[in-house]
Amino acid sequence: MxxxxxxxxxxxxxxxWQPERYYDRIIGEDRRRAMFAQVDLHGMNDLVDQGHHFTDTIYDWAEKYPEWRDEIRMWHDKWIELATPxxxxxxxxxxxxxxxxxxxxxxxxxxxxxxxxxxxxxxxxxxxxxxxxxxxxxxxxxxxxxxxxxxxxxxxxxxxxxxxxxxxxxxxxxxxxxxxxxxxxxxxxxxxxxxxxxxxxxxxxx
Missing domain, CATH: 3.40.50.1000 (HAD superfamily/HAD-like)
Structure with a gap:
């Protein structure tokens, strides 16, 4: 055809596109595994893919998990480092x-x-x-x-x-x-x- x-x-x-790899490098594999077990980061990203605002979605998600706030915000603030090379x-x-x-x-x-x-x-x-x-x-x-x-x-x-x-x-x-x-x-x-x-x-x- x-x-x-x-x-x-x-x-x-x-x-x-390897977010886990980025977090392993920045916070270590053990902490990354703990965060991903508690926080549905890929679900958060799915909302962005559906058209929800990039900044608002991630920052709002971060406020739901104060113990991981800074790390979740990295998904936004360091996004290009997650999507590389x-x-x-x-x-x-x-x-x-x-x-x-x-x-x-x-x-x-x-x-x-x-x-x-x-x-x-x-x-x-x-x-x-x-x-x-x-x-x-x-x-x-x-x-x-x-x-x-x-x-x-x-x-x-x-x-x-x-x-x-x-x-x-x-x-x-x-x-x-x-x-x-x-x-x-x-x-x-x-x-x-x-x-x-x-x-x-x-x-x-x-």
């Missing part, structure tokens, strides 16, 4: 596809304010032909409406979309709509898939 657009997730596909080969793949005039979209669970901030640090986030950011859309993966919204906006048949994401639930939701998919577990495998699909030459995918 022909591929008319390639769709990238961002977190752990183009930019590493970029994955260079994935960025090269994005740019190589664009050189071939292959439409390249992003479909990401990401907040409004922190995405805008990320674009100032990672310029390649401004290079997509279409951006589908959950916080702006107020719908998130892996729920069907966000995939439907992508289809309706781009006007392409679902079976002509090739989507890479690191989470199996997001992949399965796309497959249910007929998308072609790639479960991302590193840039080398993604590069090989793009070559196999005839979208890039091996030399361009390195």
């Amino acid at each position: 022909a591929i008319n657009a390639v769709i990238f997730d961002i977190g752990n596909v183009l930019i590493e 970029e994955i260079p080969q994935s960025v090269r793949l994005l740019r190589a596809l664009r050189k071939h005039a292959v439409p390249v979209f992003a479909l990401t669970n990401f907040g409004v304010q922190n995405f805008d901030y990320a674009t100032t640090v990672y310029p390649f986030l401004n290079e997509f032909d279409r951006l589908y950011v959950s916080g702006r859309m107020r719908m998130v993966k892996p729920h069907a409406p966000i995939y439907q919204a992508v289809e309706e906006d781009c006007g392409l048949a679902p079976n002509t979309l090739l989507f890479a994401d690191d989470r199996i639930d997001n992949i399965e939701a796309a497959q249910a709509r007929g998308w072609q998919t790639h479960l991302f577990d590193g840039p080398q495998g993604w590069a090989a898939r793009l070559v196999a699909e005839g979208l890039l030459e091996e030399s361009e995918a390195a």
Whole structure:
């Protein structure tokens, strides 16, 4: 089946997203484990991804847990250190596809304010032909409406979309709509898939 657009997730596909790693470095693994056991930080982040205000959500969450207030606020104040580094080969793949005039979209669970901030640090986030950011859309993966919204906006048949994401639930939701998919577990495998699909030459995918 022909591929008319390639769709990238961002977190752990183009930019590493490892909050636990950051906290292990700053407060130590034992304290990080204790905090994550008491505080649903990923649930807090889910609200941001759904479109709740980045600063207000995290600071309000911090006030619920005075013993962890400073650490929770780091999720906001040091956010770019949680979302780092970029994955260079994935960025090269994005740019190589664009050189071939292959439409390249992003479909990401990401907040409004922190995405805008990320674009100032990672310029390649401004290079997509279409951006589908959950916080702006107020719908998130892996729920069907966000995939439907992508289809309706781009006007392409679902079976002509090739989507890479690191989470199996997001992949399965796309497959249910007929998308072609790639479960991302590193840039080398993604590069090989793009070559196999005839979208890039091996030399361009390195």
